[in-house]
Amino acid sequence: MRNVLNAVCIDCGAEHEANDNTYTCKKCGGILEVIYDYAYIKTQLTREKLAGRKDPTLWRYRELLPIEEGSELTPLRVGGSPLYKADRLGKILGLKNLYVKDDGLNPTSSLKDRASAIAVVRAKHAGMSTVACSSTGNAASSLAGNAAAMGLKSFIFVPERAPKGKLTQLLIFGATVISVKGNYEDTFKLSAAAIEKWHWYNRNAAINPYLSEGKKTVSLEIAEQLCFKAPDYVAISVGDGCTIAGVWKGFKDLYEIGFIDKLPRLISVQASGCYPINRAIETGRPIEWMEEDTIADSIAVGVPRNGEKALRAIRESNGITVNVSDDEILAAMRLLGATSGVFGEPAGVTGTAGLKKAAEQGLIPEDATVVSVVTGNGLKDVTSAQQAAANAGPLGEPIHIPPDIGILIDEFEKRKIKA
Ligand SMILES: *Cc1c(COP(=O)(O)O)cnc(C)c1O
Ligand SMILES: [Zn+2]
Numbered sequence: 001m002r003n004v005l006n007a008v009c010i011d012c013g014a015e016h017e018a019n020d021n022t023y024t025c026k027k028c029g030g031i032l033e034v035i036y037d038y039a040y041i042k043t044q045l046t047r048e049k050l051a052g053r054k055d056p057t058l059w060r061y062r063e064l065l066p067i068e069e070g071s072e073l074t075p076l077r078v079g080g081s082p083l084y085k086a087d088r089l090g091k092i093l094g095l096k097n098l099y100v101k102d103d104g105l106n107p108t109s110s111l112k113d114r115a116s117a118i119a120v121v122r123a124k125h126a127g128m129s130t131v132a133c134s135s136t137g138n139a140a141s142s143l144a145g146n147a148a149a150m151g152l153k154s155f156i157f158v159p160e161r162a163p164k165g166k167l168t169q170l171l172i173f174g175a176t177v178i179s180v181k182g183n184y185e186d187t188f189k190l191s192a193a194a195i196e197k198w199h200w201y202n203r204n205a206a207i208n209p210y211l212s213e214g215k216k217t218v219s220l221e222i223a224e225q226l227c228f229k230a231p232d233y234v235a236i237s238v239g240d241g242c243t244i245a246g247v248w249k250g251f252k253d254l255y256e257i258g259f260i261d262k263l264p265r266l267i268s269v270q271a272s273g274c275y276p277i278n279r280a281i282e283t284g285r286p287i288e289w290m291e292e293d294t295i296a297d298s299i300a301v302g303v304p305r306n307g308e309k310a311l312r313a314i315r316e317s318n319g320i321t322v323n324v325s326d327d328e329i330l331a332a333m334r335l336l337g338a339t340s341g342v343f344g345e346p347a348g349v350t351g352t353a354g355l356k357k358a359a360e361q362g363l364i365p366e367d368a369t370v371v372s373v374v375t376g377n378g379l380k381d382v383t384s385a386q387q388a389a390a391n392a393g394p395l396g397e398p399i400h401i402p403p404d405i406g407i408l409i410d411e412f413e414k415r416k417i418k419a
Pocket of ligand 2: 027
């Protein structure tokens with residue numbers, strides 16, 4: 001990889017060769033970060049060159065990705081998700097320049113596809129035939145889908161509580177699914193042991209430093225979609241912390257190669273039932289274990305695996321932390337859907353819920369350019385979506401009637417519905 005210099009420990013700074021034999025620091029066990037040769041990349045990639053590329057997927061940014069030359073790329077359309085100007089929602093939140101990035105439109109319906117695409121490409125290039133991960137759901141379904149598209153086998157470890165939609169995706173993509181009686185932490189540890197025993201390619205995002213490099217492409221797209229005027233704020237939901245770290249890395253990369261001239265502030269949103277990363281920011285204390293009590297299963301992470309990278313991203317960006325209740329998450333799901341036509345899963349709209357709260361608290365200037373990233377699709381968790389609809393009032397359920405126009409008129413009158 002001519003564009004990559006090395007992989008540096010974010011805790012002690014030790015430098016390592018960038019390859020798939022080393023995921024964590026050999027000195028202190030810390031998490032590694034991929035370091036690029038920006039001077040070289042600048043000679044290879046310009047805004048004009050990028051604009052001329054027809055490929056809408058994340059591979060359009062290959063100069064900024066840790067991919068070996070000659071790698072076979074996943075054929076799935078990962079990335080290239082739309083950025084919508086969300087004026088109706090913006091009006092409600094008091095924001096004049098609000099955008100919604102719908103990453104639920106990725107091939108397996110979450111932002112995680114961006115990381116899994118890198119995982120399967122690297123695995124294939126390394127000559128591996130099997131990939132594995134533990135996940136609360138989306139990393140798993142995206143790995144299984146991307147593996148299937150590349151002809152790789154996948155072994156997936158999920159905690160018992162993974163929603164049905166996500167589990168079903170795994171089974172359809174032909175993964176071997178191991179449902180672990182325990183929480184995410186237990187699941188993670190078992191997968192790590194199995195990966196070591198059978199030498200599978202490791203897609204555990206916090207351990208494998210290449211994966212947040214895939215996730216950063218969401219920021220590369222946002223910037224390109226805004227004609228390289230970086231937004232002022234980006235709101236995103238946080239679980240393990242790899243996504244927000246990736247979001248930050250993407251903007252920093254663009255800044256380093258001179259594509260953008262300022263960096264956004266990050267709005268880190270967690271569930272008030274599980275917010276170990278935000279708590280560390282708010283208290284200035286180290287990250288400590290927290291109970292996992294939220295319907296936003298994709299971000300119910302009591303022991304964040306990438307906490308340090310996330311903390312650094314939030315602090316460097318002069319970021320804001322917001323914690324939202326399950327009710328606020330469900331309300332945001334309905335609000336986003338009904339004002340914008342974008343349907344997110346609970347963790348998918350947690351960023352939007354946090355943005356709403358921050359805006360109501362007057363933390364965001366009304367003329368700021370703000371992007372709310374929707375990280376996963378609502379159809380993955382229909383049970384929560386039905387709850388969100390029901391909470392929203394009498395129209396949260398269908399009107400059940402016999403096929404009779406008279407009765408329909410009566411029902412409309414009774415419910416004060418203007419036809
Ligand atoms: C994984 C995930 C997140 C959070 O990403 P982390 O890297 O765990 O912080 C947010 N939303 C959805 C839908 C996810 O699947
Ligand atoms: Zn180290």
